[in-house]
Amino acid sequence: xxxxxxxxxxxxxxxxxxxxxxxxxxxxxxxxxxxxxxxxxxxxxxxxxxxxxxxxxxxxxxxxxxxxxxxxxxxxxxxxxxxxxxxxxxxxxxxxxxxxxxxxxxxxxxxxxxxxxxxxxxxxxxxxxxxxxxxxxxxxxxxxxxxxxxxxxxxxxxxxxxxxxxxxxxxxxxxxxxxxxxxxxxxxxxxxxxxxxxxxxxxxxxx
Amino acid sequence: xxxxxxxxxxxxxxxxxxxxxxxxxxxxxxxxxxxxxxxxxxxxxxxxxxxxxxxxxxxxxxxxxxxxxxxxxxxxxxxxxxxxxxxxxxxxxxxxxxxxxxxxxxxxxxxxxxxxxxxxxxxxxxxxxxxxxxxxxxxxxxxxxxxxxxxxxxxxxxxxxxxxxxxxxxxxxxxxxxxxxxxxxxxxxxxxxxxxxxxxxxxxxxxxxxxx
Amino acid sequence: xxxxxxxxxxxxxxxxxxxxxxxxxxxxxxxxxxxxxxxxxxxxxxxxxxxxxxxxxxxxxxxxxxxxxxxxxxxxxxxxxxxxxxxxxxxxxxxxxxxxxxxxxxxxxxxxxxxxxxxxxxxxxxxxxxxxxxxxxxxxxxxxxxxxxxxxxxxxxxxxxxxxxxxxxxxxxxxxxxxxxxxxxxxxxxxxxxxxxxxxxxxxxxxxxxxxxxxxxxxxxxxxxxxxxxxxxxxxxxxxxxxxxxxxxxxxxxxxxxxxxxxxxxxxxxxxxxxxxxxxxxxxxxxxxxxxxxxxxxxxxxxxxxxxxxxxxxxxxxxxxxxxxxxxxxxxxxxxxxxxxxxxxxxxxx
Numbered sequence: 001x002x003x004x005x006x007x008x009x010x011x012x013x014x015x016x017x018x019x020x021x022x023x024x025x026x027x028x029x030x031x032x033x034x035x036x037x038x039x040x041x042x043x044x045x046x047x048x049x050x051x052x053x054x055x056x057x058x059x060x061x062x063x064x065x066x067x068x069x070x071x072x073x074x075x076x077x078x079x080x081x082x083x084x085x086x087x088x089x090x091x092x093x094x095x096x097x098x099x100x101x102x103x104x105x106x107x108x109x110x111x112x113x114x115x116x117x118x119x120x121x122x123x124x125x126x127x128x129x130x131x132x133x134x135x136x137x138x139x140x141x142x143x144x145x146x147x148x149x150x151x152x153x154x155x156x157x158x159x160x161x162x163x164x165x166x167x168x169x170x171x172x173x174x175x176x177x178x179x180x181x182x183x184x185x186x187x188x189x190x191x192x193x194x195x196x197x198x199x200x201x202x203x204x205x206x207x
Numbered sequence: 208x209x210x211x212x213x214x215x216x217x218x219x220x221x222x223x224x225x226x227x228x229x230x231x232x233x234x235x236x237x238x239x240x241x242x243x244x245x246x247x248x249x250x251x252x253x254x255x256x257x258x259x260x261x262x263x264x265x266x267x268x269x270x271x272x273x274x275x276x277x278x279x280x281x282x283x284x285x286x287x288x289x290x291x292x293x294x295x296x297x298x299x300x301x302x303x304x305x306x307x308x309x310x311x312x313x314x315x316x317x318x319x320x321x322x323x324x325x326x327x328x329x330x331x332x333x334x335x336x337x338x339x340x341x342x343x344x345x346x347x348x349x350x351x352x353x354x355x356x357x358x359x360x361x362x363x364x365x366x367x368x369x370x371x372x373x374x375x376x377x378x379x380x381x382x383x384x385x386x387x388x389x390x391x392x393x394x395x396x397x398x399x400x401x402x403x404x405x406x407x408x409x410x411x412x413x414x415x416x417x418x419x
Numbered sequence: 420x421x422x423x424x425x426x427x428x429x430x431x432x433x434x435x436x437x438x439x440x441x442x443x444x445x446x447x448x449x450x451x452x453x454x455x456x457x458x459x460x461x462x463x464x465x466x467x468x469x470x471x472x473x474x475x476x477x478x479x480x481x482x483x484x485x486x487x488x489x490x491x492x493x494x495x496x497x498x499x500x501x502x503x504x505x506x507x508x509x510x511x512x513x514x515x516x517x518x519x520x521x522x523x524x525x526x527x528x529x530x531x532x533x534x535x536x537x538x539x540x541x542x543x544x545x546x547x548x549x550x551x552x553x554x555x556x557x558x559x560x561x562x563x564x565x566x567x568x569x570x571x572x573x574x575x576x577x578x579x580x581x582x583x584x585x586x587x588x589x590x591x592x593x594x595x596x597x598x599x600x601x602x603x604x605x606x607x608x609x610x611x612x613x614x615x616x617x618x619x620x621x622x623x624x625x626x627x628x629x630x631x632x633x634x635x636x637x638x639x640x641x642x643x644x645x646x647x648x649x650x651x652x653x654x655x656x657x658x659x660x661x662x663x664x665x666x667x668x669x670x671x672x673x674x675x676x677x678x679x680x681x682x683x684x685x686x687x688x689x690x691x692x693x694x695x696x697x698x699x700x701x702x703x704x705x706x707x708x709x710x711x712x713x714x715x716x717x718x719x720x721x722x723x724x725x726x727x728x729x730x731x732x733x734x735x736x737x738x739x740x741x742x743x744x745x746x747x748x749x750x751x752x753x754x755x756x757x758x759x760x761x762x763x764x765x766x767x768x769x
Contacts, residue, residue: 010472017488020488020489032491034489034491034494037487037488037489037494038487038488039485039486039487039494039495039496039497040485040486040487041472041475041476041483041485041497042475043485043486047471047472049472051476051497053497062502062503062506065506065510066505066506066509066510067581068577068578068580068581068597069580069581069585069590069593069594069597070581070585070590070593071590071594083590083594084371085591085594086590086591086593086594087371087594088369088371088594088597088598088601089369089371089598089601090577090601091681091690092509092694094687095502095505095687095690095691095694096502096503096505096506096509097499097502098498098499098500098502098503099497099498099499100491100493100494100496100499100687103491104491104681114369114371115371276555276558319606322606323606323607323609323610326606326607326610327610327613330562330565330566331558331562334557334558334561334562334565335554335555335558337561338554338557338558338561338729339554339558340554340728362603365602365603365606365607366598366599366600366602366603367599367602368602368605368606369598369601369602371598372594372595372598372599374595375595375598375599
């Protein structure tokens with residue numbers, strides 16, 4: 001049993017929103033709903049970093065815990081999905097989710113029509129794999145085709161990683177080791193390489 | 208299974224019973240004919256018919272304080288129900304799927320507000336009917352069945368608002384079919400007869416020069 | 420001799436002083452850079468790669484709202500800390516404690532009924548009826564009842580259905596029920612405000628604190644000690660219920676509207692807090708309403724008629740609301756208000 005995870009490398013993300021576009025295109029997400037978004041912290045200030053965020057497919061998912069109709073389930077791959085045939089669109093998952101992943105339907109004046117929508121890790125839903133019904137309700141099922149989510153595959157800088165948690169962790173660990181050794185090899189301290197901070201030793205802004 | 212019955216044969220039966228029943232009721236009333244009016248006609252009766260039709264929309268001044276609840280709740284319910292029936296988007300879509308006819312729908316928020324007005328009006332009127340000893344005495348089972356059936360139709364309709372569950376749509380349609388079958392044999396016929404009956408009374412008295 | 424001795428002492432002293440000063444210097448000197456370095460604060464701080472970023476992301480010691488291209492509510496917040504608090508409240512507190520509250524109230528009522536039984540009249544029913552509630556008052560009461568219970572039942576199904584109804588109906592079946600309940604709850608919610616306004620305008624004049632209410636409360640309304648306590652048209656218990664219903668209803672309406680109009684741009688935290696208030700107040704009002712229902716039906720002999728026919732027996736009025744009875748008698752002495760047959764009575768106002 002694998003555990004599928006996303007990881008966004010803040011040192012690589014360039015806020016191009018390619019993952020957002022890829023997601024919308026791949027899943028034909030309705031107007032006003034975004035399953036993935038890129039958030040920039042300290043925009044335009046020293047230390048600016050961007051992160052792409054969607055459903056993190058939690059092991060102990062708060063959305064599943066608070067759902068009044070118990071429509072969330074975790075697949076064998078550790079992907080958290082919800083059954084739109086049971087969902088009543090109450091929005092409790094939206095209140096509980098730390099990452100703002102579940103999206104309120106935008107139809108109707110009171111937003112009471114329609115079901116909640118969320119990132120599926122491009123794994124479709126409970127309906128038959130790659131059926132037209134599944135595509136209409138949940139979007140693409142790339143996992144069933146042996147592919148990874150479109151957002152991560154599309155990421156130009158390979159900042160957004162998706163896949164089995166162990167492999168993602170391995171890739172990220174190698175990156176960290178490379179960054180550290182590259183810095184040390186040049187005889188600089190890590191922080192002088194301006195990793196993680198835009199401020200040098202003397203407190204001056206370096207970029 | 209039940210869904211096929213409701214969408215198929217039940218709907219056909221309900222529609223036929225409703226159409227034929229309503230026509231039969233209206234025709235049978237008109238075919239009774241008028242008693243020969245031996246009095247000398249003061250007017251043609253048309254003015255009386257129109258006047259009665261208009262004046263019945265307003266409560267008589269002597270009755271205003273006593274009937275305030277009936278008038279306000281009555282208008283809330285009837286206008287709300289009328290708007291719901293003919294200008295709710297799902298209803299228009301249904302009519303379009305059946306006949307091809309279509310017209311502009313209310314926005315969703317107006318749909319909800321009219322539903323709420325209709326519910327408030329219907330509940331107030333029916334509870335008042337039961338609570339007031341006079342109206343309770345003159346109400347027959349027909350009045351209560353009509354009120355409750357209408358309430359159930361509206362309730363199942365509001366329960367199906369998400370438009371996400373087939374079962375709820377079928378339930379709403381089924382209760383509508385029950386109402387349609389019940390309709391021609393009950394006082395709900397006033398929906399068709401209120402104008403002719405007001406006109407009849409108005410003309411009958413109007414010809415004699417009496418304001419009805 | 421003395422010279423030699425003195426110089427030795429002096430030498431020893433010199434050695435001791437120099438050793439002491441050396442000791443002090445070795446201890447103090449290394450501290451000097453720290454004292455000097457304090458002046459430049461930024462240079463002293465060591466930045467760990469990523470730490471600052473994740474501190475911002477987790478909103479650890481400050482609220483950091485990022486920028487994003489998304490236009491939805493709270494899109495700039497990467498991690499919403501309140502979500503876990505809300506989850507804990509709903510699943511670990513509201514659900515179990517709410518069930519316990521309703522269960523305890525129902526058990527107390529049942530126990531009270533079994534031990535104490537219904538409150539009887541002090542004297543035999545006279546057969547003479549007196550009007551307690553007009554048609555309009557009764558209409559408003561039952562109108563509120565209808566909407567309140569429609570909302571209470573649909574709300575309770577949404578709160579407890581996952582634990583009670585899913586094992587019976589299955590997840591698919593309960594999805595239909597829950598959807599119906601949610602839509603009905605949302606649609607009927609605003610109409611409760613109408614009922615609340617009508618209820619307030621109709622009954623407020625008799626529900627203001629009056630002399631004797633405190634005494635009534637101190638005596639426990641005569642429910643425990645036995646014997647009836649003097650009261651006006653409404654006793655203190657009924658007045659408290661009135662204000663619980665009005666204030667509770669108002670809180671329920673406001674928080675409910677915040678939750679229904681989810682597109683007005685309120686944050687998740689506001690909606691979560693609204694839900695907390697909505698849940699607590701709803702369960703309290705429902706629990707108190709159990710007591711109201713008990714006292715209105717089985718708990719007090721001859722009370723139900725006041726809300727159905729509108730008339731009560733004079734004996735009932737004398738034993739439970741003696742001051743109101745005196746008022747009615749004084750105001751309408753010899754009038755035709757008191758009739759034997761409620762069915763034939765025409766209401767005074769409507």
